[in-house]
Amino acid sequence: MTVTCSSCDKNAILKRPKTGDALCKECFYFAFEEEVHHTIINANLFVKGETVAIGASGGKDSTVLAYVLKVLNERYKYGIKLILLSIDEGITGYRDDSLETVKRNEQQYEMPLKIVSYEELYGWTMDAIVKQIGLKNNCTFCGVFRRQALDRGAMMLNVDRIVTGHNADDIAETVIMNILRGDKARLRRCTAITTGTEGALPRSKPFKYTYEKEIVMYAYFKKLDYFSTECIYSPNAYRGFARTYIKDLEKIRPRSIIDIIHSGESLSFKKEVKMPTQGTCTRCHYISSNDICKACVLLEGLNRGLPRLGIGKTHKERRKVNK
Template identity: 50%
Template sequence: MPPSPCALCKVNRALILRPKDHSKLCKTCFISVFETEIHHTITTNALFHRGEKVAIGASGGKDSTVLASVLKTLNERYDYSLDLILLSIDEGIKGYRDDSLETVKRNAEQYGMHLTILGYDELYGWTMDQVVEQVGKKGNCTYCGVFRRQALDRGASRLGVKHVVTGHNADDVAETVLMNLLRGDLPRLSRTTSIVTSTPSASADPASDTNIKRSKPLKYAYEKEIVLYAHHKKLDYFSTECIYSPEAFRGSARALIKNLERVRPSAILDVVRSGEDMAKLVPGSDEGCGGACSKGVSAAEEEEGEGGCGSAQGRSTGGEMASVEAQLRQNEAAVDGHLETEITTKTINGSGKQQEACAANGKKAKKGIVPKKSSKQVMGQCKRCGYLSSQEICKACVLLEGLNKARPRNHIEVGYEVQDVSLNSVRDELDATSIRRD
């Protein structure tokens, strides 16, 4: 078979089979069409305004590295006149984050962008390695996710930036759509499909770190094309997954998305479109509450993290599906309860018959049987840290409280900020204990 020419320029030899639609392109045309599509996403959604200062949430991974590279290119080519900076969060995971942060530092030089690194230890007094040591490998993704949402907002606010862009791609969004269908979480499905999630500020203070706009310019870009782009542009990125495991629901949804892509390449984009359309059908979705009225966490906090971690919902890892199953079964038993057993579960509050009809038809989200619900909540500020929260104390502070209780030595610790370079925190812990006894 003779080498086929590029479907676009018809001149060069086609070397790339485009993952998204299987068109055959040459390298130059692929790079240009990839960039043009991101430009299209940015302009049709009016993501930026001229002169805006934008922080790129940079992890050193492929998505955020490509995002930084493409934004720099487009900013120059189309004269967006954006002030682009890099913002990295150091979760404090040895063998993962410290290596990837080196990548971010090189990216900052390569792209001539200012870089700020903000550590969990600096913000919360805990690195993720210490959290894992404390709570174990199960369930630590919850901590990481909750901490990171706030960390990006706090970092942005510290830098005087009102807009953070993240590297979420089409695969991530599609995965999130399926995952939330499987978990039965319509409010979250509705929020996570939108390209911009901004948290309305609860305080009048313009410097508050709660009204930071988030957007995902790579929302329609295929993961495979991001990898191809990084490869052909010879971008410098770090390609190790987080060493702590992802949640079961996301893993399940991710496997489905990969299989779907194999059967029909357009399926990823089709799921994204379905998700956007379904968001409009979610009861109460357009009642002006934006993303802020559910679960007591800000829209930003609700967003799903890159690379499989960061769900605020992820109580545990391996057993997540099993525990949701158990919870649902309990609810079902309670609903069926009016038939022959005593009603014991507190989710039941009406007469049996009504509950039954409601559970079956699912007409009213408020009365729902499933625990996660789109109930309206009043947003306020956390009494401890001032972060947007529907509870008195925000999620991060609640988690911190639990952690700190188990570490009473914390307040007398000296030189704790260098904790992340110490090699063995078990030994530190022992040392600290013995010092205190002295």
Template identity: 30%
Template sequence: MQCDRCDSAAVEWIRYSGEHLCRGHFVEFVERRAKRELHAQVDLQGGERIAVGMSGGKDSSATASLLADFLGRRRDIELIGITIDEGIASYRPAGIQRAKALCGRLGIEHRILAYEDTAGHTMDEVVARDPEAIPCSYCGPFRRQALNRAAREVEADYVATGLNLDDTAQSILMNVARGDVEKLARLGPHESRQPGLVPRIQPLRMIPEKEVYLYALLQGIEFHDATCPYADRAQRGRFREMLNRLEEDSPGTRHAIVRGYDQMRPLLQEAYPPATLNACARCGEPTVHAVCKACELRDRIEKFAPDAPEPA
């Protein structure tokens, strides 16, 4: 099949637009949208430091590579790669290795922060102690807090994450299904700053997961291509399957969900303005409650400790 923009062979068919694109035009297609999204989300004046959350997977690796390409000529902006080590022995070490290697190739600093130093336990320990729980219910709050802490420690002005279009549309649907309108209003990217929280930006927000994957392959970006061993127990998987079916039947559904949300977002944020944050009484991290969610989960883990006393 020939590219619709030139005489070269096509490497991808964009179903939602009907276009066939060659390697060069596909790469340009991805980069143009990522750059547009970056500029729409943040106005970089110079002097900023951007922490890039890097798992070593395709999305975060593509994000780091794109930002290095977009901002590499600007000596007044610094990128720092941050990897959160959840402590999943069969999964995380390979990702750390990929993230470290990519940072070396891009010429940016790389730091690692482990759950053992923030949550006090590895995820393998958490699952062993509380096998009936959904692992993501622990991992999500722990990771968000760890990434924010790491970004704050390096004095980052922003945290860039690799959330793609599929991730974003899934998050919107999940919060709608739960009736969690307040959380829906607070989805990233973040436009305001709150004490103790580093705003997040998402350059891949409008790029489908499959296109991110192909972009990484075509650009020679080495990444850890594996799935977390605990992911099959996550609720997100059901929404992923549902969204994939909708997209298959009606190409463009993911874009429509996110664009529709973006139109509603100002109204949601008006109804749910940024909450007043407190310092957690246990760890000092920002929270809307007296004790943050991560500390509540740490307390729950301790109840399952091998040497914990039997309940009265």
């Protein structure tokens, strides 16, 4: 039986995972783009004249983000300049291939591209780090280094803001992870659409309320050029367990993703609960809530042949460094 698009008279070819609406391709594109625009406008993400760096990995999220921001910037005259910023972690057979996708995006979307590498910034590649630390804690190194590398690359480019492709699923996963870890500081800020406003470079998430499944559908129907292979070092990542849990919830109740985000937004803490204050690292001078940032502690461990330095909160080698 033919199903009619709920927004026009054409035949519907898809059902939106987020709302359950039956839509034709064109109506889906418009609904998807308008929801992202609505998020941008409601959160006042951009100021006319800003230069914005898009954290580009070559994956579906950042590729769709770059494409949609280009469309919306032209449609609604945001007046911003968009630049692609990629981090090369040094993972042979994964990041080198995905960066080729980003280089094609550079030409397809007519955006400048800057690539910054771990080797350039830290003197280490993830391949070399994994040889030392193994596969158990490698994601800790990569996550810490990547966050700082994005800031460093953005500062090299002298941009006003970074945007990343973190979607609703990612944020819901992070809420669950921080609850399980009892991480009050991260739980408080993980649902914020913009972070880093307290003196650091602002970092925003235009896809905060956008479902991963819809990003995949948009990329598929638009025939966008993106890299779809998962990182070869992340099969045992802690986030993977939270992701499986979220996917199971979504099957039962699609609104679960948004509900978890709203729950995170509604959390409040007693005034007497002490939260870490943002400062700068005494070594590298990048943002940190400790005198020495996690990136510097991890890097010192690697350089001293103590790769577990900085893994966990009370490791004896880290206590030595902080004395």
